[in-house]
Amino acid sequence: MSATVEITEVISFLQKTPPFQFLDGNALKRIASGLEVQYIKVEQSTAIETPESGPVLHIIRRGAFEIRSQEGLLVDRLADGECFGISSILENNPEGFTVIALEDSLVYRLDRKTFQTIADDYPSFLSYFTSTRANRLRKLFASQTHPTITPAIHLSNSVDSLMSSGLIATDIDSTVQAVAKKMTAARVSSILILENEQMIGILTDRDLRSRVLATALPADTPVGDIMTHDPVYLSQQASIMEALLLMSERDIHHLPIISHDAKPIGMITSTDLLRNQQLSPLLLASEISRQTNVPALINTCKRLPALINNLVVTNISPVDIGRVLATISDNLIQQLIKLAMMQYGQAPMDFNFLVFGSLARREQSLGSDQDNALMLENEPNEQEVHYFNRLARFVSDGLHHCGFPYCPGNIMATNPTWMMSRQQWQRQFNYWIEKSTPKALLNASIFFDIRSSYGPEEPARQLQAETLNHCQKNSIFLATLTRNALRSRPPLGFFRNLVLESTGEHKNELDLKHNGIALINDLARIYGLATGETSTSTIERLQNLGNKKAMSQENIHNLQDAWMFLSELRLQTQHDHWQQHGKISAYLDPTHLSQLERRHLKATFKAIASAQDMAKIRFANGLPS
Structure with a gap:
């Protein structure tokens, strides 16, 4: 519903709003006298409507909107003092843009005749709107044609758009021979084991090779003896991105998909994902694990910036991007340690390669540097110190050359200060908690976000548990x-600037x-x-x-x-x-x-x-x- 606008109020508003602020008093009065006011409720789509009298320019007095293309792509977001309907008033909206209110809003509507009169008298006024329209079209063009490397699927799509729905299943009493025949006939690499329509296990072709053939089990062995119990799964509403991350983090190649009532309805395999993605976290993590020397690792990791930028432009959440980087970083650390052991021999004792800060939180972004350390099973002798120094240098140098820079504060496993036994690490954390010196507080902001990237999980869990217990007290x-x-x-100053x-x-x-x-x-x-x-x-x-x-x-x-x-x-x-x-x-x-x-x-x-x-x-x- 429209109403006449109070001229004095609107002139005051326009004098602070580009490009109207550059017009003289007479032009502002002409505009203000012809404006109408419109109230738009949240989530209402205005569709940049064209009234019988012709297109209008909408000037946002108060509120927030987003402009979307016919395909639903986001073109721009707008707030107080900005305008929409520019394409309509200039060229009758050939792009078919739609505008949606993000909150209850108030807009002023300027008719085309008045707009055109002002534009004829003030060329810079018209230039402002043609430039604004061009910028929005560039944004739309970029969103449609950005050279992402995953054109086949969008990572935010749900997994049910990709899963195979012809579910192959059996019961727990079936023999491995019968199951193998069933898998061969269906040409699948996995089978689910069901009980009362609920999933209780999974068996893959890899399991048949490693658990049956390699151990010479008889063909009549019940599948329940060799299956993987309570397998990891995802709901059908989960995104493809979640599937990628889960499979990368758990190092699994088959992921059952369940319905809202927990019944299995399909399967996603790593092959499904890789077939549809030329550049994916799963593929990169897999390739890192296959490299046999540092130069090959460096070459593989050159694709990491493109992968992350690809995820950014496809609107993957920061949480998931952080998990992607953490998964790849962990794979890289583990592969570098494996290569170091090939060069220097097996470690003389168990150890953990600890990571801190953003990697520990799984919140890395591009350019994140290293924060790491070594936690050894026992206090090392001189020869063992020499071994771990070489291993730490190998890993840290490798990370640096693969795109994870050295820590400027030298919080790295190469620093002798940060190579300690489990007991020494616990004493160090207790000291920081008890002393609360400026240096201890600085260390707390880094070291108290801790995770083990390599090594047995229990020692790192114990260190964290004892530290948390000490903190609480x-x-x-x-x-x-x-x-x-x-x-x-x-960074807010006076008047919230x-x-x-x-x-x-x-x-x-x-x-x-x-x-x-x-x-x-x-x-x-x-x-x-x-x-x-x-x-x-x-x-x-x-x-x-x-x-x-x-x-x-x-x-x-x-x-x-x-x-x-x-x-x-x-x-x-x-x-x-x-x-x-x-x-x-x-x-x-x-x-x-x-x-x-x-x-x-x-x-x-x-x-x-x-x-x-x-x-x-x-x-x-x-x-x-």
Whole structure:
């Protein structure tokens, strides 16, 4: 429903809105006198409607919208002071764009006749809109033709779009000979074992070779004796990306798919995925594991930036991209250790190759450096120290040449300080917790996100469990850690303006990592240490805090949304910088953001600041600043 607009109010608004702000008073009065106001509800599609009188230009007075193409591709997001309907008023919307309200909104509508009169009198006015339209068309063209390397399938599609639905199954009493015949007849490489229509096991052709032929079991052996019990599976609503990650992380080649009522309905194999993807995490991880020398590994890893950038432009979530990088990093570390042992011999004792920071959290992005160490079964003698020094150097150098730079702070296994026995590591963590010195607090922000990339899992689990137990009992450590973390605040100044870098190479830019994402990581870590949370992932830590009632659901959702938004911005910024300059940077120029994105960014920083204040009240109240 339309109404006449108060001219004085709208002129005041237009004087602050490009390109209207460059028009003289008479032109603004002409525009304002012909405007109509329209209220649009959230999720309402305006379809850039054309009234009987002809196309109109929509000027957003208050609200947020997104423009989508006929194919549903996102063209742009808009907020206060921006316009849509430009294609309509210039050329009757030949692209067929649709506009959807993201929140309840108010817009001004300017008819084509008035628009054309102003455009004739002010060429720069018309140039602004033709340029805006051209920019949106470029965005649309880029989204349609970007040279991604996975054209056959979209990783966000559900797995049921790719799975084989002709399910081959048997019961637990079938013999291996009968099962082998059934698999051969169906030309499949796996079979499910069912009981009352529920999946209880899986048998693959690899199992038949290794568990039957290699051990000379008789042909009448029941399949229940050799099957894999309770196999990993996914629901049919899961994405292809989730299937890729799960199969890479678990090193499995067959993944059953179940329906909403937990009944098996299909199967995805690694062959299915690789056949449809020339460049995938699964393929790269698999190729890394097959390389027999470091130069071959380096050559294989040259595809990593293209893979990650491919995931960015296909809108894979930052959580999944982090998992992809972690899976590939783990495979690379494990293969480098294997090659080192081929050169230097088997290790003289069990050991763990520990990783910290973003790799431990599975939150790496392009350009992430190394943070690692060695945890040995026992205190080494001189000869054993020499062995592990060589192994650490081999692995660290290999990681560096494969695209994971040396740590500037020397937190690497090559540093003798970070090669210790299990007992020494536990004493080191206890010391940091008890002393709470500035250096100890700095180390806590790095080392307390810990995971074993290689070696037996139990020692690393024990180290984490004992450390968490010690943290929970030491309120002074948690208070001091909180106080130290809160020294870094979101980059918001007076009147909620963004505070940018003031000097140097990144002047007038934002450091998305240290001024945003790291602040959320710190909060999730503090709460995680206080509640004994074993997960190291920031998103999982926050989610589990809700289950433990350790943080309000509102704060949890705000921080999760903030982390996702900032991480998406960071990945997109890195992608753009890599495309333009061939190197990675996480510094963002806010002028490249739309008005809606800038508003969202400010709201995100405000949410982080609020959560920091709550953490201070809970953990550090009473401590001197």
